[in-house]
Amino acid sequence: MFKTRNFLSILIVLFSIQNGLAQNLTSKEIDSAFIALKVLPNTTQKVDDLISLYKKSIKSRFINEAILDEAKSISEDISYFDGLAKCFNRKGITARVAFDYSNSVLYHKRALNYLNNSTDSLLIAKCLLNLGVTYRKLNLEKEAFEYYFKALKFSEKIDDRIGVTISLNGIGNVFLNTEQYDKALYYLKKALEVEIKAGNPRGEEYGLLNIGETFLKMKQYDSAYSYFDRSLMLAIENPRRESLAIKFSKFGLLYQAKEEYQKSLDYYKSSIPLFEKYNNVRYLSNSLINIGKNQLHLKRYDKAKENILLGLNGAKEINSKENIMLGYAALVDYYTLTNNYKKALDAHKNATAFHDSIVNEASQNTIISTQIAYETSKKDEQIQKLAEEKDLSELNAKTNFNRLIIISIIGLLLVSVLGYLLYLYRRNSDLEIENKNSELQNYLHQIKELKEKAKNKSDISPDNFEEYNLSKREIEVFNHITFGLSNDEIAEKMFVSKNTIKTHIKNIYSKLDVKNRIQAIKKVNSI
16 A cells, blocks of 8 residues: 555656657658659558558547548449448547547447458457447447447457457446346456456456446445555556556545545545656646545645646537546535535536536437438449449450450451441440449549538537427437337336327427428427
8 A cells, every 4th residue: 555645656767767768650650751752653551551651640649530531432443342331430449538438429430330240250350349438438328238249249259358448347347337246246247357368467457446436435444445445556567658657547446435535535646646657637627626526625725626627628628528527526515515505506506507508419410410311321322332333344344345245256257347336335335344434433423422411410409499399308208219119129128108208299390390200300400
């Protein structure tokens, strides 16, 4: 156990020195490599090299989106569907990092769309895993569990250890979020066993932390401490970025739960320098708010308010709803303890208003994303169909050409006639191929226009929805309709009777002045 703040500070210094040895590409080197790749002929290898360069730009923190756009454009031109899947999968990850979870789901599903006939099981598993992660960020545990389990089966099939452990940890965290702790421990411990067997200290460190959090939720503090401590030791032995600070924050949470507020305060304060160094705003805002909460219990009210507000502002910058709600709750406690009940009520109202805004925004984004997903899916299918027709047309042209050559050899008397027919046929085939290429380019242009339309729709204000005077319950029903759920499925999700759902749908049709679900979705998306 760490007993002094001085020792914690020494650990942070050691961690920072060792981590600083890592070398990354410079922005100039990335740009030079991009220019060199652009002039090469368009091939599948060029696409893969561009995607690899884009990943390196992310690691070096000189992210160049033009690299990924170039890879996607070339993949479309040469009908490289695995390349398109890789591009959209990467776009989904980028959107998730930017907290744009609706588009993240859309991109990952488009990636899976292109993998229908793919033999790249590893890529399929990655897309499934990313969908599981994003759905868990959206607190849609049922969908997250479904994709994590699919990813687990794929990963086990191809013996992909990383995919297996990520899937097991994801499933464990779904059960943790739904407070099914025994099931959570089962899957998290299975993941830890795989990492220990593989000799992967980073994965072992993460697994120990997950199990420790589960025991913390179960209020089994000694077990939680044991797993946190083992994870901390691994972080010290294998330093990387802010991993040490994350362990300190977990110890802070543990001691806060045990009501040992000074120890909790010391650990949270020790995490701050590394979170600031690596600009990890999410963990930084969480630590600052919890520092303020500890200071409230220690009756250091002025300092408490200052840190809570700092953390809350950071949470608002990145729209971290968990930390925003945590900050407002801490402010309610602060104003209550300082007998400022009016401000306590205001803080509570802000928390409630923020929660309502999240619900409305999520409903609006879901409606828009559903429409975009439907239309882009149709365009993707048309691209694939045109590419297949183009390949078939080229194959038929070659086959028939060879047949004509063989026939021409049979009789010299027919050479001139057959030669002329061959010329006409080749010309007709070339025109057909040219027409197919023209149609393909036209559909690609339509997709670009659709994306611009999607960007414009993403700015729709939730207030526009209110002109139809739909209640919150009706909006929720409408949200399920856009996902294609039946009345029975909606009733089950909302824990009401089927007749109640029918009544809500009847009211929605009446207020929107439509006759069916398709008309309703079209009308809302035309706002």
